[in-house]
Amino acid sequence: MSETIAAISTAFGEAAIGVIRLSGPQAREMAGAVFEGRVPVADLEPRFQHFGRIVDGNGSTVDSVLLTVFRKPASYTGEDVVEISGHGGILVTRRIYELLLAQGARAAEPGEFTQRAFLNGKMDLTQAEAVMDLIHAQSELALQAATQQLEGRLGKEAEILRDDLIGLVAHLEAYIDFPEEDIDPDTGAAMEARMEGLIGCLQGLLDTAEHGRILRSGARTVICGEPNVGKSSLLNLLTGVDRAIVSAQAGTTRDTIEEMLHIHGLPFRLVDTAGLREHTSDLIEATGMERTRKELAQADVILEVVDGSQPMAEARRVELPAGTSGRVVLILNKSDEATHESWSLAGGLALSCKTGAGIETLRAAMKDKVWSGAGREQGQLVAINARHQRCFQEAKGGMERALEAFRGQLAPEFVAVDVREALQAVGEVTGRVDVEEILGVIFSQFCIGK
Ligand SMILES: Nc1nc2c(c(=O)[nH]1)N(C=O)[C@@H](CNc1ccc(C(=O)N[C@@H](CCC(=O)O)C(=O)O)cc1)CN2
Ligand SMILES: Nc1nc2c(ncn2[C@@H]2O[C@H](COP(=O)(O)OP(=O)(O)OP(=O)(O)O)[C@@H](O)[C@H]2O)c(=O)[nH]1
Ligand SMILES: [Mg+2]
Numbered sequence: 467m468s469e470t471i472a473a474i475s476t477a478f479g480e481a482a483i484g485v486i487r488l489s490g491p492q493a494r495e496m497a498g499a500v501f502e503g504r505v506p507v508a509d510l511e512p513r514f515q516h517f518g519r520i521v522d523g524n525g526s527t528v529d530s531v532l533l534t535v536f537r538k539p540a541s542y543t544g545e546d547v548v549e550i551s552g553h554g555g556i557l558v559t560r561r562i563y564e565l566l567l568a569q570g571a572r573a574a575e576p577g578e579f580t581q582r583a584f585l586n587g588k589m590d591l592t593q594a595e596a597v598m599d600l601i602h603a604q605s606e607l608a609l610q611a612a613t614q615q616l617e618g619r620l621g622k623e624a625e626i627l628r629d630d631l632i633g634l635v636a637h638l639e640a641y642i643d644f645p646e647e648d649i650d651p652d653t654g655a656a657m658e659a660r661m662e663g664l665i666g667c668l669q670g671l672l673d674t675a676e677h678g679r680i681l682r683s684g685a686r687t688v689i690c691g692e693p694n695v696g697k698s699s700l701l702n703l704l705t706g707v708d709r710a711i712v713s714a715q716a717g718t719t720r721d722t723i724e725e726m727l728h729i730h731g732l733p734f735r736l737v738d739t740a741g742l743r744e745h746t747s748d749l750i751e752a753t754g755m756e757r758t759r760k761e762l763a764q765a766d767v768i769l770e771v772v773d774g775s776q777p778m779a780e781a782r783r784v785e786l787p788a789g790t791s792g793r794v795v796l797i798l799n800k801s802d803e804a805t806h807e808s809w810s811l812a813g814g815l816a817l818s819c820k821t822g823a824g825i826e827t828l829r830a831a832m833k834d835k836v837w838s839g840a841g842r843e844q845g846q847l848v849a850i851n852a853r854h855q856r857c858f859q860e861a862k863g864g865m866e867r868a869l870e871a872f873r874g875q876l877a878p879e880f881v882a883v884d885v886r887e888a889l890q891a892v893g894e895v896t897g898r899v900d901v902e903e904i905l906g907v908i909f910s911q912f913c914i915g916k
């Protein structure tokens with residue numbers, strides 16, 4: 467990391483202010499070569515903003531700016547950092563950036579400042595990932611989860627797990643070093659309980675993966691039903707915009723239409739589909755239906771729309787893929803034309819896309835389908851991502867094997883091998899390595915010679 471990197475840190479476009487950031491050993495020197503202020507950059511007091519001008523090679527002013535110096539290690543990246551706030555024009559910001567590149571700065575890779583922050587020990591991997599989640603958050607709950615992860619909540623949980631695993635390995639190692647000592651039954655039972663506890667903790671974290679996926683990419687929600695029941699009208703009602711074409715003609719929607727929406731802080735990716743009917747001679751329509759079936763198979767929520775004003779016997783209900791029944795919300799649309807009594811036992815929600823009656827009940831039902839919120843206290847919003855999920859799954863696998871080996875009275879070294887694998891996997895969550903520390907714990911907790 468001897469290179470000094472530069473990037474425009476604000477969004478591309480016209481804005482009030484544009485920030486260019488430099489990080490690395492030559493940050494101050496490079497900034498000093500283009501900045502003219504009352505005091506040379508090398509002597510500027512860190513963490514205060516200083517007014518001055520950016521000048522090009524001919525000595526002409528490019529912009530008047532505010533400049534901030536951060537001295538290693540007290541910066542975001544842990545390196546020397548310089549930030550320059552210029553006027554936010556596309557061209558002006560770009561020119562300052564290019565002047566810095568001309569001084570030898572390298573264009574930063576995506577995420578490189580945060581990567582350096584991680585490599586310099588300013589944050590763990592879960593926090594680095596949270597920075598990205600925070601930037602990408604599109605809903606209130608996703609933002610809350612990212613903020614908490616950035617504050618280190620998940621990292622702390624992983625570290626606690628890791629400490630427990632290190633303790634366990636240390637304990638097992640002690641028996642390897644002293645094979646003449648048998649594990650007495652009380653200790654054995656306690657160790658078994660400890661392993662079970664760890665598996666429970668890992669499972670608890672794994673249980674948050676579903677919520678994590680939904681927060682990060684939205685609950686996949688598919689609107690399906692026979693032609694002309696009001697599917698596109700429902701998409702428009704939920705999103706509040708006239709996105710999809712609505713018409714009295716059956717077969718209006720041919721292709722899938724996608725829109726994002728938010729319900730009580732949760733993101734939903736809503737897909738309107740071509741009406742499903744068993745037989746069609748229209749090739750385009752048939753292709754549309756094929757897409758619909760694919761969407762249905764991976765949906766988190768299925769909004770099955772029927773024309774509730776018609777008798778239930780006349781409705782040709784869509785054949786849903788196996789295993790999806792728990793995810794279905796049946797919507798009895800066109801309730802403004804009165805809901806036919808034959809639907810009374812079907813367990814559907816009466817709705818009118820025409821008047822909007824019933825929409826709040828539907829929104830609540832959609833949230834319920836994907837957000838049980840069970841298990842975790844209010845305000846505690848741990849939601850692991852796919853990488854964490856892989857690590858924790860591997861760790862749990864290791865612990866399950868360890869427990870089995872332990873119960874089968876295998877030698878402690880075999881049990882320890884599996885626990886070590888779990889330890890490695892959990893260490894990967896925060897991005898730590900372990901071996902040295904295990905040695906440390908062995909010698910500090912178990913006196914040699916006993
Ligand atoms: N202008 C600006 N705004 C920003 C950032 C930035 O880099 N620059 N950040 C970037 O994403 C976020 C803030 N994150 C930061 C985290 C740590 C430090 C920092 O200087 N840390 C020092 C001192 C800590 C202290 O004073 O308590 C350190 O860790 O030693 C700076 C920004 C959001 N806003
Ligand atoms: N009375 C009444 N009519 C509705 C309601 N919702 C939709 N409609 C009408 O039903 C017809 C079909 O609506 P669409 O939303 O296009 O139906 P669709 O299910 O998307 O139809 P396809 O795309 O052809 O499969 C239109 O004439 C709508 O105005 C409702 O709640 N009440
Ligand atoms: Mg439609």
